Structure formats: structure tokens, C-alpha cells
Amino acid sequence: MSAPLLELRDLHVQFRNRNGSIARAVDGVDLQLAEGEVLALVGESGCGKTTLARTIVGLERPVSGEVRHRDAPLRYDRKGSKAYRRQVQMVFQDPSGSLNPRQTVYEAVAEGLRIHGLGEGEEERVAGALARSGLRPPERFFTRYPYELSGGQRQRVVIAGAMVLEPSLLVADEPVSSLDASVRGEILALMQRLVQETGVTILVVTHDLGLAWNIADRIAVMYLGRIVEQGTTEQVLGAPQHPYTRALLSVVPESHNMDPQILVGEAPDPTRIPPGCRFHLRCPLYASGEAERLGIADRCQGEDPTLPAGEHVAACHAVPDREGAPA
Amino acid sequence: MSAPVATEPLLSVRDLHVSYPTDAGRLPAVRGVSLDLAPGDTLGLAGESGCGKSSLAGALLRLLPRGARVSGEVLLEGEDVLTMKPGRLRAVRWSGMAIVFQGALHSLNPVQRIGGQIGEAIELHPSDRKGKTSTRVGELLELVGLPARRARDYPHQLSGGQRQRVLIALALACDPKLLVADEPTTALDVMVQAQILRLLDDLQERLGLATLFITHDLSTLVAACRQLAVMYAGRIVEEGPSEEVFAHPKHPYTRALAAAFPVIGDPAFRRNPSGLAGDPPDPRELPTGCTFHPRCPVARDACTSLDVELWPAGDRRRAACIEVLPA
Numbered sequence: 001m002s003a004p005l006l007e008l009r010d011l012h013v014q015f016r017n018r019n020g021s022i023a024r025a026v027d028g029v030d031l032q033l034a035e036g037e038v039l040a041l042v043g044e045s046g047c048g049k050t051t052l053a054r055t056i057v058g059l060e061r062p063v064s065g066e067v068r069h070r071d072a073p074l075r076y077d078r079k080g081s082k083a084y085r086r087q088v089q090m091v092f093q094d095p096s097g098s099l100n101p102r103q104t105v106y107e108a109v110a111e112g113l114r115i116h117g118l119g120e121g122e123e124e125r126v127a128g129a130l131a132r133s134g135l136r137p138p139e140r141f142f143t144r145y146p147y148e149l150s151g152g153q154r155q156r157v158v159i160a161g162a163m164v165l166e167p168s169l170l171v172a173d174e175p176v177s178s179l180d181a182s183v184r185g186e187i188l189a190l191m192q193r194l195v196q197e198t199g200v201t202i203l204v205v206t207h208d209l210g211l212a213w214n215i216a217d218r219i220a221v222m223y224l225g226r227i228v229e230q231g232t233t234e235q236v237l238g239a240p241q242h243p244y245t246r247a248l249l250s251v252v253p254e255s256h257n258m259d260p261q262i263l264v265g266e267a268p269d270p271t272r273i274p275p276g277c278r279f280h281l282r283c284p285l286y287a288s289g290e291a292e293r294l295g296i297a298d299r300c301q302g303e304d305p306t307l308p309a310g311e312h313v314a315a316c317h318a319v320p321d322r323e324g325a326p327a
Numbered sequence: 328m329s330a331p332v333a334t335e336p337l338l339s340v341r342d343l344h345v346s347y348p349t350d351a352g353r354l355p356a357v358r359g360v361s362l363d364l365a366p367g368d369t370l371g372l373a374g375e376s377g378c379g380k381s382s383l384a385g386a387l388l389r390l391l392p393r394g395a396r397v398s399g400e401v402l403l404e405g406e407d408v409l410t411m412k413p414g415r416l417r418a419v420r421w422s423g424m425a426i427v428f429q430g431a432l433h434s435l436n437p438v439q440r441i442g443g444q445i446g447e448a449i450e451l452h453p454s455d456r457k458g459k460t461s462t463r464v465g466e467l468l469e470l471v472g473l474p475a476r477r478a479r480d481y482p483h484q485l486s487g488g489q490r491q492r493v494l495i496a497l498a499l500a501c502d503p504k505l506l507v508a509d510e511p512t513t514a515l516d517v518m519v520q521a522q523i524l525r526l527l528d529d530l531q532e533r534l535g536l537a538t539l540f541i542t543h544d545l546s547t548l549v550a551a552c553r554q555l556a557v558m559y560a561g562r563i564v565e566e567g568p569s570e571e572v573f574a575h576p577k578h579p580y581t582r583a584l585a586a587a588f589p590v591i592g593d594p595a596f597r598r599n600p601s602g603l604a605g606d607p608p609d610p611r612e613l614p615t616g617c618t619f620h621p622r623c624p625v626a627r628d629a630c631t632s633l634d635v636e637l638w639p640a641g642d643r644r645r646a647a648c649i650e651v652l653p654a
Contacts, residue, residue, distance in 0.1 A: 044518055180376055181588065182583055214587050
């Protein structure tokens with residue numbers, strides 16, 4: 001396998017609350033993204049997925065660990081971060097909030113080019129990016145303002161503004177969750193097409209497993225600051241290993257054939273991560289006594305499971321370390 | 328779920344129209360909707376933003392802003408809500424039908440304890456219930472799965488899911504026969520969404536509550552409701568038993584909407600996001616003929632001029648499309 005496009009090594013990101021407590025939003029993440037792949041990072045709100053995305057694009061600084069892009073560590077000085085930000089672009093959830101209401105479509109897309117001193121052939125580049133994003137003919141959109149566009153068209157403008165810089169990585173945080181269902185598929189199809197046409201790598205942050213089934217090559221499931229399961233989309237959604245993934249999958253209305261395992265409570269507090277397995281207090285295996293029967297309950301309480309190396313892996317004491325090993 | 332015995336409908340909406348004044352004339356939001364809901368039954372109203380579903384909900388309880396023009400009939404147990412005197416209307420709101428909105432954070436008073444807010448609703452509406460208000464508040468909180476001691480909390484001390492439970496308790500304060508739930512789970516996380524859906528299902532069974540469930544999320548409606556009605560541009564374009572409508576849609580819009588919710592594990596949806604080109608129409612410039620024809624993948628010449636009404640399309644089903652008309 002060639003070197004990954006992006007690599008996260010034991011990444012930790014923390015925030016200090018007003019009361020002095022420390023939220024461990026990202027709490028030891030190792031992750032690799034290969035060139036041209038689509039990886040879905042899924043989890044409940046508060047699991048740290050947005051913080052992880054922001055750290056990848058350089059908007060947050062880790063307290064330890066590193067972000068490596070094409071085998072070079074991300075630098076946080078001005079020059080280093082500017083070069084990096086051209087390579088790594090972010091698309092946010094709400095396109096209306098990402099666009100300046102007083103800026104035309106042309107200005108919005110050209111802005112990135114100007115910041116990065118790429119003024120040459122500006123009009124062609126803007127037109128090309130708009131056309132690639134499905135706004136055709138592009139000239140018709142140049143002088144439009146955001147309020148004249150539909151939600152789907154606005155998200156296309158945001159994507160064009162990111163793609164005009166020809167980035168190697170697009171980080172999309174819930175890119176379609178504010179859009180209508182009928183429009184959502186069109187934007188996902190666009191993202192898929194961009195990967196095929198430009199070879200861009202996409203990290204899509206979402207709570208929507210259906211979206212992952214639609215477009216992702218691989219899935220990483222995040223819980224309380226840690227990746228608890230990862231594998232190909234078929235592996236993770238077809239044969240989930242971690243009880244958290246199984247629970248998430250079981251409550252999707254489209255998964256009719258699973259008994260819903262509704263976890264009690266909401267995602268716990270990153271300022272108070274439970275000792276042992278961080279999931280054990282909500283874990284159906286632990287609560288039902290299954291962990292006790294398997295003889296692992298003590299480890300669930302006292303030992304923090306790590307994510308083993310491998311294609312499809314889960315950080316759970318109930319899952320054998322190597323595929324094929326007896327449980 | 329057992330099918331309710333055919334009885335007089337609890338709610339019967341007849342040819343409902345809602346329009347709003349704008350600078351450019353009246354904007355039609357609901358354009359002739361009729362629907363029936365039997366006691367204890369569940370009806371899901373699906374549609375995208377701007378289709379008129381929230382205007383419809385507001386019209387049922389006469390909660391629309393001043394200036395909105397409403398015509399038609401909203402019969403609750405045979406009595407027209409639209410022509411009720413204010414005193415009668417006040418009695419019917421809460422005890423006849425109650426509404427739960429999305430955005431639980433903003434519907435509660437931030438400086439009043441939960442118990443006080445629920446108590447107020449109980450006391451405003453005299454009932455023949457005996458006992459102290461505080462006892463009833465405790466009962467209601469327990470009914471929605473919260474400990475009675477939570478009555479002393481302020482809204483900010485509760486999580487999003489807990490606040491949504493409080494809103495449901497509030498809606499149930501006066502034993503309504505009909506609950507109108509307008510996007511009750513939209514702002515919530517998947518796991519919390521599943522908890523609230525289970526609660527609504529449970530309440531419906533225990534209290535014999537009829538529910539009109541309104542959301543853009545077709546897959547949630549199919550899981551939660553027996554009947555389904557799909558709205559487009561202010562009208563119902565398809566209705567029938569929800570599983571059948573979702574599995575075998577008759578209207579091309581329903582077909583597109585159903586395809587926009589991927590079935591995880593189904594190869595047909597893998598790497599194949601599906602949407603609809605274009606956007607829902609602007610209510611000020613509705614297309615001629617069938618309002619869906621500009622986006623319709625199977626439109627014929629006649630569709631630009633022929634405005635098809637709901638027409639029988641199989642057992643207990645109706646659809647407003649030229650395809651279901653007899654040849």
C-alpha cells in the first residue's frame with residue numbers, strides 16, 4: 001500500500017471549560033486516509049467527530065499527537081498552515097451560514113483563489129469549478145446572490161469554492177443534513193463524481209449511516225473521543241463488531257430486520273470519561289450480563305480497550321483481537 | 328399494531344386552504360387538503376420544506392400568524408375548529424388536541440421550573456381530575472419517562488431529549504385525544520430520536536392517543552405510523568397504508584422520496600445516491616398542470632396542462648398522477 005494521504009497519530013484535542021474541567025474531545029485517535037477514498041466518520045453528537053474534522057483542517061490544535069499530510073507533519077506557523085489549507089478544504093453543514101449574503105457566487109468562489117494568490121485565469125477556474133459542481137452554465141450564476149439560490153444550489157457553490165483550489169482532501173461536516181431529502185442524493189452523487197473526476201479524498205462527518213452506505217468506501221465509528229470500530233462500509237454495516245455500532249445500526253428506521261437496541265441516556269460527558277471501556281456504562285453486553293458470562297466484565301470496568309491493527313477492527317473486549325481468532 | 332375499527336373520524340380535514348399575504352400578492356401554502364384520522368390511529372404527513380405541512384399543522388389548532396387566510400373545515404369530533412368561539416377554542420386546545428413542535432429548547436420558558444410550566448397548563452384547563460397539581464405533574468413526568476423530581480429543574484438542566492420529553496408531558500397535561508407532532512425528533516440525535524419515537528409509540532398504545540406525525544423524514548414515518556400522506560406544493564399527492572406506500576409508491580414524487588432514503592445493506596443503494604433534479608417549486612410561481620411535472624422523470628405532454636386530483640390507486644390507496652388514471 002502506498003503512503004496514506006492523511007495520517008493521524010495518537011491525536012488528542014482538549015478544551016478547558018469555564019468551571020476548569022477538561023473536555024477530552026478527541027482522546028487518542030489513530031486514522032489513515034488513502035488517496036481517493038471516501039471515509040465516513042460516524043457517531044452521535046458530542047462524540048468528538050466535528051472536533052476531529054476541525055483538527056484535521058487545522059482549525060484546532062492538538063495537545064499531543066500529530067496530523068500528517070503526505071508524510072509531512074502539519075505545521076501551525078503562518079506559512080505552513082496557509083499551504084496546508086489550500087490542500088485541505090472544509091465544507092460545513094449549513095451552506096447559508098458559509099456564504100456571505102452580500103457576496104455574489106463569483107466572488108464567493110474566487111475568494112479562495114485570491115487568498116492563495118492564484119489570480120491567473122481566475123474566471124476560467126471559477127467557471128470550471130461551478131460547472132464541475134453542477135451549476136451549468138456557470139456564467140448564469142456569476143452575478144447571483146445566495147438568497148436567489150435554493151439550498152442545494154448554495155451547497156454546490158460552497159463545494160465549488162472548496163474545489164476551485166484543487167485540494168487533495170475535502171472534509172465535509174454533515175454536508176447534506178440541512179437539505180431536503182430529494183436534494184440530498186444529488187449532492188452526494190456530486191461528491192462521488194468529484195472523487196472519480198479529480199481524485200480528491202473525502203472525509204465525510206455524519207450521523208447518518210444511510211449516507212455512509214450511499215457513498216463511503218470505509219467507515220470509522222467514533223464514541224467519546226475515540227474510534228471504536230473501523231472497516232469497509234460492507235464490513236461495518238454488514239457485520240458490525242462493536243456493540244455501539246450494532247446499537248447505532250439497529251435504531252436506523254431503514255434497518256427493519258434488527259431489534260432496536262435503544263441505549264439509555266445520551267452520549268456521556270467528555271469531561272468525565274468513564275474508566276475502563278468508555279462505553280461500558282451504556283453497553284448492552286455489559287448491562288445484560290453477557291460480558292459477565294464471557295468473563296470479561298472486570299476488563300470492561302478496568303481496562304481501556306485499544307483498536308487493534310487490521311482492516312475491520314473494533315475496540316471491545318468481547319471482540320477477538322485478530323479476525324478468525326476464537327472469541 | 329391492530330387496525331382500529333372503522334368509526335367516525337376523530338379529525339376530519341376538508342378542503343383546507345392556507346395562504347399568506349406577501350408584497351407580491353397572496354402566497355398559497357396549503358391548496359385543498361382533505362384527510363381523516365380515526366381515534367387512536369397514526370397518520371404520518373411527509374413532505375419537504377415549503378410543501379405546506381407545518382402550515383397545515385398550524386391551521387388545525389389555529390396557531391397561524393395574523394394575516395394567514397384559512398378556509399375549509401377542520402372537524403374535531405364533528406365540531407369545526409375554524410369557526411369556534413375563542414372560549415371554546417381554548418378548551419379544545421390541549422384537551423382536544425395538543426401539539427409538540429421541534430426545537431424543544433426554544434419552546435420552554437428558561438426561567439421557570441419544569442414543574443411550574445406543566446402545572447400552569449393543568450390549571451388553565453379545568454378538568455374533572457381530582458388531586459393536587461403537583462401530583463399530576465409528577466405523574467406526567469413519569470409517563471414520559473422522567474423522574475418526578477425533575478419538576479424542580481430548569482430547562483437548561485435537561486438534555487435535548489429530556490426537554491423534548493417535557494414538551495410531550497406538557498402536551499399531555501389535559502388528556503388530549505389527538506397529538507400533533509411537528510418534526511418532534513428532527514433536532515435530536517439518532518439514539519435520542521429512537522428513544523422519543525419509542526415513547527410516542529408507547530403513549531399512543533397506552534392512552535389510545537391519535538397522532539398526526541409531521542416530518543420530512545419518510546423512513547421515520549413509515550416506522551412510526553400506520554397511514555401515510557405525502558405532500559408536494561401544498562397538496563397531498565399520495566396516501567395509503569405507510570408500509571405499502573413506501574415499498575410500492577404510485578406517485579413519481581413518492582418514488583423519488585423513498586429512493587432518497589437508502590436501505591442499508593441493499594445493493595441497489597450502495598454507491599448509488601439517488602435524488603431528484605431541481606428544487607420544490609416557489610409557491611408564488613407554481614408550474615401549470617401538475618406542479619411536479621418540471622421535476623418528474625416520467626412526465627408526459629399532458630402533464631403540463633392536466634392538474635390531476637387524488638385518484639383511487641389500489642386498495643385503500645390514492646395518488647394524484649396521470650399514471651393512475653384509467654386509460
